[in-house]
Amino acid sequence: MTSDLISVKVVEKSSVTDDYCVMKLTALDGAPLPMFSAGAHISAKTPQGGMRNFSLANDPEKREYYLLGIKAERNGRGASASMVDTVKAGDVLEILAPENDFELVSADQYLFIAGGIGITPILSMCRQLLREGNENFKLIYCSQSPDTTVFLDDVTAPDLAPYVTLHHDKGELSALYDFWPHMEIPDKRHIYCCGPKPMMEDIKDMSGHWPESQIHFEDFNPVQVLRADDRAFEVYLSKSGRRLRIPENQSILETLRSEGYDLKSSCESGSCGTCRTTLISGNADHRDLVLTDMEKETSIMICVSRAKNGELVLDI
Incomplete structure (x- = not known):
C-alpha cells in the first residue's frame, strides 16, 4: 500500500440491478473526508486488486460521506464488477483523495446530459447549483427503464424534478432521445455530458459547431487496455x-x-x-x-x- 491511501468504511450499499449499485463511504473516525469539487472522482482499491475511478454524487459541502454510483463493467477486467458483486456494508476500502478532470465552470446557463451511471458526477453538479440558488440549468437523463435508473429518487425529488427530463428508451434504437433540438443553435450554455460511449460520440458530433470551451465530457475508459492480438x-x-x-x-x-x-x-x-x-x-x-x-x-x-x-x- 502507498501512504496516500485513505481507509474508509462502507456504511450503506444498495443495489439498483445486478450491474448497478450505490455506496456511501465515511471516514473510520467519523471525521470530514477530504474536500472535493462538483464533478470529482476518487480512485478506490477494488477487491479484484486494481484501482478504479468512481465519481462522487454528493454535494461538495457534504463531506461527512462520499456517495458513489458504480456500474459493473462485465466485459472489463473485473475491478468494477468486484465492487458491485463483493463489497458489502461494513467493509473497509482504501481510496485516494478526490481529483477532478470534469470541473463545473462558472456559466450563465447549463445543459447536463447523462446516460446510465453517467448521472453520478452530474448529480453532484446539480446539487451544488441548487444549494447556491442557481436555477439556470436543465438535466436530460437517459436510461433503459425506471428499474435501471441510478439515483431515480434523487432526480425525481421535488427540489430537482422541475429541472429534469427523464427519458427511458427500453434499449431500443428507435426510442433514443433526440438531442439535436438542444444543439442546433449555439448559445451561451455550457454542456456537460457523461454516459455510454455512443452517447458521448453523438453529442460530440452534434456540438461540433459550438465553441469547444463550452462542451465538457467525462470518460474514465478512453483506452483499450488489452487487445485480442496481444502477446506475452x-x-x-x-x-x-x-x-x-x-x-x-x-x-x-x-x-x-x-x-x-x-x-x-x-x-x-x-x-x-x-x-x-x-x-x-x-x-x-x-x-x-x-x-x-x-x-x-x-x-x-x-x-x-x-x-x-x-x-x-x-x-x-
Missing part, C-alpha cells in the same frame, strides 16, 4: 535485477503487483499519469493519452502500455 513479452527490472514475463491477458502493472511490487497508480486506463515509469530501453507499444512523443522515448505508463517486440528494460 518480458520486462527486465534494472533496480531489482529481475526478468519477468508479462502474460497476454495482464498489464505490466498487474503482473508486477502480483510479484509483490508496491506501485502507485490511479486511473489504470492510461489517462492520469500516476504510474509513469522510466523506460531505459525497448520498443514500447504506447497506449496512454498522457505522454508526448518526446516523453515516450524515456517513459512508459505501465498500466496500459506493452512491448511491440522484444524486451522492455524498466527502472524498477
Whole structure:
C-alpha cells in the first residue's frame, strides 16, 4: 500500500440491478473526508486488486460521506464488477483523495446530459447549483427503464424534478432521445455530458459547431487496455535485477503487483499519469493519452502500455 491511501468504511450499499449499485463511504473516525469539487472522482482499491475511478454524487459541502454510483463493467477486467458483486456494508476500502478532470465552470446557463451511471458526477453538479440558488440549468437523463435508473429518487425529488427530463428508451434504437433540438443553435450554455460511449460520440458530433470551451465530457475508459492480438513479452527490472514475463491477458502493472511490487497508480486506463515509469530501453507499444512523443522515448505508463517486440528494460 502507498501512504496516500485513505481507509474508509462502507456504511450503506444498495443495489439498483445486478450491474448497478450505490455506496456511501465515511471516514473510520467519523471525521470530514477530504474536500472535493462538483464533478470529482476518487480512485478506490477494488477487491479484484486494481484501482478504479468512481465519481462522487454528493454535494461538495457534504463531506461527512462520499456517495458513489458504480456500474459493473462485465466485459472489463473485473475491478468494477468486484465492487458491485463483493463489497458489502461494513467493509473497509482504501481510496485516494478526490481529483477532478470534469470541473463545473462558472456559466450563465447549463445543459447536463447523462446516460446510465453517467448521472453520478452530474448529480453532484446539480446539487451544488441548487444549494447556491442557481436555477439556470436543465438535466436530460437517459436510461433503459425506471428499474435501471441510478439515483431515480434523487432526480425525481421535488427540489430537482422541475429541472429534469427523464427519458427511458427500453434499449431500443428507435426510442433514443433526440438531442439535436438542444444543439442546433449555439448559445451561451455550457454542456456537460457523461454516459455510454455512443452517447458521448453523438453529442460530440452534434456540438461540433459550438465553441469547444463550452462542451465538457467525462470518460474514465478512453483506452483499450488489452487487445485480442496481444502477446506475452518480458520486462527486465534494472533496480531489482529481475526478468519477468508479462502474460497476454495482464498489464505490466498487474503482473508486477502480483510479484509483490508496491506501485502507485490511479486511473489504470492510461489517462492520469500516476504510474509513469522510466523506460531505459525497448520498443514500447504506447497506449496512454498522457505522454508526448518526446516523453515516450524515456517513459512508459505501465498500466496500459506493452512491448511491440522484444524486451522492455524498466527502472524498477
